[in-house]
Amino acid sequence: QVQLVESGGGVVQPGRSLRLSCAASGFTFSNYGMHWVRQAPGKGLEWVAVIWYVGSNTYYADSVKGRFTISRDNSKNTLSLKMNSLRVEDTAVYYCARAPKTTMIDYWGQGTLVTVSS
Amino acid sequence: NFMLTQPHSVSESPGKTVTISCTRSSGSIANNYVQWYLQRPVSAPTTVIYDNNHRPSGVPDRFSGSIDSSSNSASLTISGLRTEDEADYYCQSYDNNNLYVFGTGTKVTVL
Numbered sequence: 001q002v003q004l005v006e007s008g009g010g011v012v013q014p015g016r017s018l019r020l021s022c023a024a025s026g027f028t029f030s031n032y033g034m035h036w037v038r039q040a041p042g043k044g045l046e047w048v049a050v051i052w053y054v055g056s057n058t059y060y061a062d063s064v065k066g067r068f069t070i071s072r073d074n075s076k077n078t079l080s081l082k083m084n085s086l087r088v089e090d091t092a093v094y095y096c097a098r099a100p101k102t103t104m105i106d107y108w109g110q111g112t113l114v115t116v117s118s
Numbered sequence: 119n120f121m122l123t124q125p126h127s128v129s130e131s132p133g134k135t136v137t138i139s140c141t142r143s144s145g146s147i148a149n150n151y152v153q154w155y156l157q158r159p160v161s162a163p164t165t166v167i168y169d170n171n172h173r174p175s176g177v178p179d180r181f182s183g184s185i186d187s188s189s190n191s192a193s194l195t196i197s198g199l200r201t202e203d204e205a206d207y208y209c210q211s212y213d214n215n216n217l218y219v220f221g222t223g224t225k226v227t228v229l
Contacts, residue, residue: 035218037163045155045163045208047218059216062119095162103151103212104168111162 002026002107004096009112012086022079022096022109030074033099036081038092039111046092049081050099064090086116120144122209122221129227134199138224140209141191152192153210154183156203163208167194196226204228 008020022034036048049060049070058070069082079096093111100106121143130136140152154167165174167183170192180200185192192211196203209221 037220044206044223045157045210045220047210047220050216050218057216061217102216104153104165105155105210106165106168106174108162108164 002098004098004107004109006094006096006109006112009094009114011115011117013118014086014088014116016086017082017084018086018114020081020083020094020096020112020114022081024077024079024096024098027098029072029077033102034070034072034079035097035099035105036068036070036079037095037097037105037108038090038114039095040089040092043092048094051079052099052102083114086114088116090114091116119217120211120213120219122211122219124207124209124221124224126222127225127227129229130199131229132199132201135195135197136199136226137196138194138207138209138226139189139191140193140221141189142211145213146187147185147190147192147211148187150211150213152183152185154181154192154194155208155210156205157208158205166207199228201228 003025005023033052035050051058051070067085071080095111096109097105098107123141151169155163157163171183182195212218
């Protein structure tokens with residue numbers, strides 16, 4: 001069955017960096033686009049970034065563009081999110097999610113919590 | 119970029135029908151497919167509708183989606199409401215620049 005397991009969350013000071021990972025299993029990882037979506041405490045869902053399987057094209061929300069980098073390693077079935085210059089407002093649960101095509105997400109991971117605080 | 123606005127909350131009794139709206143602020147709702155996600159407390163979201171009106175396997179046909187170009191909105195209808203339907207629901211769409219947007223979210227309460 002499809003499994004997406006995020007890791008790498010934790011407490012980090014403002015201005016520092018953090019790398020999140022998402023281990024994928026149960027499907028052919030290289031055939032799917034992958035998203036990162038986040039949810040601040042008590043708030044709604046916010047799309048963060050997507051990476052496609054064709055050419056590994058990447059796209060970002062304006063709120064993270066220039067600070068976050070999404071990448072994938074198809075040989076290790078792993079999705080990553082490198083987060084630089086973290087801000088207090090980046091505090092959230094970060095979900096990785098599978099995209100069988102551009103229009104939809106079909107599976108979500110359980111999320112990893114990132115807390116940015118001094 | 120555009121926004122997707124949903125009612126903050128809706129409530130109804132078991133067995134009844136609720137409809138949640140999702141209004142797009144700019145650009146035509148018909149130009150890009152709309153998805154709907156359900157999120158129960160302290161859980162990850164799950165997909166209930168994709169491409170406006172398609173249900174993933176395993177989602178009961180009590181859930182249906184539609185769009186209305188006249189109001190530039192999408193709707194999720196849940197019929198035969200059950201206690202397990204109590205959750206937050208989010209619509210989602212995108213634009214032609216590969217930017218994705220989630221709706222503001224609606225809390226469904228089963229009275």
